[in-house]
Amino acid sequence: xxxxxxxxERLFAYVLAWVPLAGIQAYxxxxxxxxxxxxxxxxxxxxxxxxAFLCLSSFYACRSAPLxxxxxxxxxxxxxxxxxxxxxxxxxxxxxxxSLLGSFPxxxxxxxxxxxxxxxLFVLGVLLYLLSVTxxxxxxxxxxxxxxxRRAMEARVLAREAELEALKAQLNPHFLFNALNSVSALTTSxxxxxxxxxxxxxxxxxxxxxxxxxxLIPLREEIVLARQFLAVEQVRYGRRLEVEEEVxxxxxxxxxxxxxxxxxxxxxxxxxxxxxIEGGTVTLRVEKAGDGVRIAVENPYDPExxxxxxxxxxxxLVRRRLAAVWGRAAELEEGGDGKRFRVxxxxxxxxxxxA
Amino acid sequence: xxxxxxxxxxxxxARGLVLEHLAAHPDVTVVAECANGLEAIEAVAAHAPDxxxxxxxxxxxxxxxxxxxxxxxxxxxxxxAYDRWALKAFxxxxxxxxxxxxxxxxxxxxxxRARALLGxxxxxxxxxxxxAAARPEGQAxxxxxxxxxxxxxxxxxxxxxxxxxxxDYVRIRSGDRSVLKLQSLADLAARLPADRFVRVHRSWVVxxxxxxxxxxxxxxxxxxxxxxPVSRAGAARLKELLPRG
Numbered sequence: 024x025x026x027x028x029x030x031x032e033r034l035f036a037y038v039l040a041w042v043p044l045a046g047i048q049a050y051x052x053x054x055x056x057x058x059x060x061x062x063x064x065x066x067x068x069x070x071x072x073x074x075a076f077l078c079l080s081s082f083y084a085c086r087s088a089p090l091x092x093x094x095x096x097x098x099x100x101x102x103x104x105x106x107x108x109x110x111x112x113x114x115x116x117x118x119x120x121x122s123l124l125g126s127f128p129x130x131x132x133x134x135x136x137x138x139x140x141x142x143x144l145f146v147l148g149v150l151l152y153l154l155s156v157t158x159x160x161x162x163x164x165x166x167x168x169x170x171x172x173r174r175a176m177e178a179r180v181l182a183r184e185a186e187l188e189a190l191k192a193q194l195n196p197h198f199l200f201n202a203l204n205s206v207s208a209l210t211t212s213x214x215x216x217x218x219x220x221x222x223x224x225x226x227x228x229x230x231x232x233x234x235x236x237x238x239l240i241p242l243r244e245e246i247v248l249a250r251q252f253l254a255v256e257q258v259r260y261g262r263r264l265e266v267e268e269e270v271x272x273x274x275x276x277x278x279x280x281x282x283x284x285x286x287x288x289x290x291x292x293x294x295x296x297x298x299x300i301e302g303g304t305v306t307l308r309v310e311k312a313g314d315g316v317r318i319a320v321e322n323p324y325d326p327e328x329x330x331x332x333x334x335x336x337x338x339x340l341v342r343r344r345l346a347a348v349w350g351r352a353a354e355l356e357e358g359g360d361g362k363r364f365r366v367x368x369x370x371x372x373x374x375x376x377x378a
Numbered sequence: 379x380x381x382x383x384x385x386x387x388x389x390x391x392a393r394g395l396v397l398e399h400l401a402a403h404p405d406v407t408v409v410a411e412c413a414n415g416l417e418a419i420e421a422v423a424a425h426a427p428d429x430x431x432x433x434x435x436x437x438x439x440x441x442x443x444x445x446x447x448x449x450x451x452x453x454x455x456x457x458x459a460y461d462r463w464a465l466k467a468f469x470x471x472x473x474x475x476x477x478x479x480x481x482x483x484x485x486x487x488x489x490x491r492a493r494a495l496l497g498x499x500x501x502x503x504x505x506x507x508x509x510a511a512a513r514p515e516g517q518a519x520x521x522x523x524x525x526x527x528x529x530x531x532x533x534x535x536x537x538x539x540x541x542x543x544x545x546d547y548v549r550i551r552s553g554d555r556s557v558l559k560l561q562s563l564a565d566l567a568a569r570l571p572a573d574r575f576v577r578v579h580r581s582w583v584v585x586x587x588x589x590x591x592x593x594x595x596x597x598x599x600x601x602x603x604x605x606x607p608v609s610r611a612g613a614a615r616l617k618e619l620l621p622r623g
Contacts, residue, residue: 197435200459201389204478208395261390297388300414300437325437327532329520 025082026162038075045071048147057139065124066117066140074113074148078155081105085159102156110148117144181347195289198255205259220258227251234281239348239374242309242318243275249288249307256292263302264292270309274316278374280344286337287320287366294330295322295364312369315353319367326361341368348375379497381489382425384410386418386444387433387457392478396431396457399485406489415439415447420528422448429492431476434458439530443523447530449560453492518571524550524557535570539588540600543581551602576619578612586619 027033049067053060081102088101121137124130202224209217230248234240253266291305303323310317338357345353349371357366383406387393393411400406410421414436422430430452434441445454456475465475473495474488522533539551543563550557559566567577577583578598584606591599595613598606608616 196460200478201392204395204459205389205391207479208391208398211398212394259389259391263388297435298437300388300416327521327534328438 025079026159026166027079027082037079041071041075044151048144051143051147052140055139055143057136058133062124062130062133063140065130066120069120070113070117070144073116074109074151077109077112078152081109081152081156082159082162085156085163089163090160102153105156106149106152109152110145113148114141114145117141178347181343197293198252198289201259202255209258216258220255223251223255223258227255231282231285237281239278240281241275242277242279242316245279245281245284245318246270246275246307246309248282249284252285252288253292253305260292260296260302263299264296265302265304267304267306268308270307271311274309274311277316277370277372279318279368279370280348283341283344283368284318284320286341287368290337290366291320291322291364294328295324298325298328299323308367315369315371317367317369319365321363321365323362324359324364326359338366345370379493380405380407381429381493381496382407382409382427384408384412384418384421384425384427384430384452386412386415386430386436386441388413388436389433392433392457396485399482400489402482402486403489415441415444415523416530418444419447419525419530422450422452423528426450427452428496429453429455429473429489431455431457434461439523439532443532446559446561447523447525453496455488455492519569522550522559522566524559526557536574536585536587538570538575539585539602540604540606541566541570541575541583542606551604553602573619576612576615578606578608578616580609582606582608582612586616589620592616 027037045067048071049060049063052058052066053063058066084101084105088098090098117140118137121130122134125132125134202220206217206220206224209220227248230244230251234244234248250266250268253264257264257266288305288307296303296305306319306321308317308319308321310319338355342355345355345368352371354369355366356369357364359365381403383400385393385396385400385408387396390413393413397408397411400408409425409427410418412418412421415438418430418432421427430448432441432445432454434456435458436444439447441456441458453473455473457478457480458475459478473492476485476488519535521535522538524531524533533550533552537552539553541551541563542549544558546560546562547558548561548563548566550559563577563581563583567575567583570583574587575583575585584598584600588601589598590601592608593599596608598608598616600606
């Protein structure tokens, strides 16, 4: 879209800017003395108006030869050719106008003397065209910087949204209500265990709330959170839920976004072990993967239980959060063999800005 | 009035809590304690309880799928942590529901309500109505739970060849198996995916993928050789789904 034609107020300002230019044009035409002031003015008004719109076409030349990408020589070539064509058209329009004016008695000798006005008119045409090229380049760079700013803003909003969604998903009502129901059941049958469960649940909630306030936490803290979550679920599911860890301690310093693993361990219980009558074992694994670290969660599952609507949401959120922090440098792997489901996050080493 | 009750929940602690609350009512006899739907179906067949406390999220069979297969039909109080579709179903049809965790007062109220309904001779809720109300709108069934005796299997809908009405039951055919289920054909037909199943006749629903031939537009021959009558309206419905009449 043309930046000037697209907006009425810009077009108005542009036409207004041509009024003094028309004056300068009349002055230059009358200066050599070949044309009278009246003749110069009669020519300049209409010519300036026509040329104002002709110069708008330089936008398309500017867009096709952007300063940042095209070679300087080709940019110059395009605009010099454009300027010569535009100035020729201006001169042609001038001579046509002069012969039209010649039919009026006051301008009867104008057509013969117009030839003397051609050189200044042509030079002026070239200069004005080049001026409009400059104007269009300024407008183009203004618009592209605005677009870049908008894109950066959108990326920030997206990252922020992902954080919020992660926090919201964190407070899964099923998890809380079921845990509280376990506490309620234990209160009479095993009061000491009920108290233990309250402490477990509180530790988990406190830790997840405080880690949610930071942008990155060491993997060590994520693993602690996952352990606490699984400990609460173990009280609920009893012998049906076993937990196994194969964690390389030396890798636990790697920074990750907080609560990144939460949807993974939650799915492992809810859509995995809980779908099996006899239950099963959730395995947490942290291992080296090239330069980076692979964090895997494995669980058995019932292949006949259909995935409930919305269960893919957790994983797509993890994927988006990985992309927001590391771009393409981090990966999410997932897959099941009919018995065990495995999902793994592979993150690059070090802080994201160095990755 | 003495009451025979079964408690079904996959969490031992949650079952214990219901049992503890029931223990305060001396006229209640707990006839079964089940950890999943399959156990519940067996226990209900064996003991015919008046009332079942039924969890919704359980392995293998959900509470709704279990309910559809319970015979003889008991009154049901659902016990769940949170399920907005289940809640909607309760509002329409169920005896009552308990949201975990619940108070003793709330539990006693649910029991009293069930007792009042049973005393008035009311049957349990119609399981298929309840199950239909518990599905998000427009979401078709992905599988159908069926049983032969006490053996329960879950059929993915794509494994079903055809369904025919037989009195109060539907006969479901899948490969070389054929099972009866206490359900109306209209109800099952409404919940099967409409892009794969067509009600070709008042008493017949076919899986279009298992259709071998159409004879004079009035008889459908299925891949297993079964001949299915097609009504005028059924033929029109079939035409809409098949690319070339």
